[in-house]
Amino acid sequence: MKSKLECIPCLLRQSLNAAKIVTDDPVVQENVLKSVMRELLEMPLSYTPPLIARTTYGIVSEITGCEDPYREIKATYNEVAMGMYPRLKEIVDESDDRLLTATKLAIAGNIIDFGADIRFNIEETINDTLTREFAINDYSEFVKSLVGSETILYLSDNAGEVVFDRVLLEEIRNCADVVYAVKKKPIINDAMTDDAIFCGIDSVAEIVTTADTPGTILERCDPEFVDLFRSADLIVSKGQGNYESLSEESGNIFFMLLVKCPVIADDLGIKMWDAVLKRK
């Protein structure tokens, strides 16, 4: 998905948010903001939003001297989500359709997003996602595809959300070998290897790393990862960043996300806050 003009003020706001997490110094904050503005003035909109975001968040890190502004926030949400894990399992255990419920929970977990311009409530989102229909619903294709798959590549999105992914992985790991992909370097609140291990993913899937961008930009991933991507029977792609970077890639991809941005809502032809399970 190409960037839209709306992405520019949004990425600028995100850069300022990240800078303010790192420092209270208004001079540094202003330096970040204006450096990002100068960069955005030159940035081609043909780039995907995650590719531009890599540059803008890179500027934040360079100027503030902090490689991982969201480190504490990620740790907090890992703990919050781990605290919810027993209840998430209960919800699955008590449901009529374990796989559907676990899929909905994995999508609900996508609310834990510090790039999007939102304030969120995890409990409300869970209830909401469990009781609503998907706005785009390729669930039956997902089930069919799952049955025939030997290798599944699961592209994670955010820290904390990983626990919700684990609940889904625990339902599908008997069907196939699952590889869980996290970011190689810090970017916004995206999950990394430590987050995956903290949330117990290592007990249900192999963990691999992608790159240093939000989403999954194949040109920035190691060749081993690209091989994995090309050979996987089924790919679960979580979140907006992965949708933005993979919406034009080929593969048996199932996008699972909550829509938290009007540009993506428009691209998908649905509304803000809709839950999506869309086959590529």
Next chain:
Amino acid sequence: MKSKLECIPCLLRQSLNAAKIVTDDPVVQENVLKSVMRELLEMPLSYTPPLIARTTYGIVSEITGCEDPYREIKATYNEVAMGMYPRLKEIVDESDDRLLTATKLAIAGNIIDFGADIRFNIEETINDTLTREFAINDYSEFVKSLVGSETILYLSDNAGEVVFDRVLLEEIRNCADVVYAVKKKPIINDAMTDDAIFCGIDSVAEIVTTADTPGTILERCDPEFVDLFRSADLIVSKGQGNYESLSEESGNIFFMLLVKCPVIADDLGIKMWDAVLKRK
């Protein structure tokens, strides 16, 4: 109130919104966005947000060739609000305290704001504002001040909202001479003389004009208006723009607004969506 760094991405988003109302041409939209970015890179944050907004909206008009992007939106909301007028009057008639109810309705009408980054529902806002306490509540001082005043200057904010102002004006016009101030030139969806007349203000107050900025920047108003401002016994200041431009001015000013921006919430020490009746 000085501008904050957060105002920069917000003003950029506002410029793009305004450009998109005028034209579907992505080249023109991008030209607006980037021209505004270049301007914002040089703009001192010591300026108030309305002063910066005058420049950024000026760029939108210059590049799109449209002096009044919100013309149709203003007309629509004038009609919507006029349609609500009989019900607003009923609410006042049926209330235990006519002045308090009319004051709350005038503040509720401040939701009709196309500068702020919000989606709004007028009906919900009315119910909400009628049933909640003001977050800052100088209502009893307002009542006392009203009783002793011979001249009242009422600084309007948005088209449509004017009808809600009229409901309040009809409660206070017997206490004093009321002058209702609107913008001299189009700026966002701010009310102008035509809007005031359409909404029936000419039957309850004299209508005067301020300047070509959101809010009321005295240095940009005619000397006659400044005299009026300096001599008024009581000034009602509606909305965020007026607060931003007058929070450091002297005068017997009562700010009435709904908080729709985190920078103003922070400046006032209250929360987003709070209703405010604050004496300067």
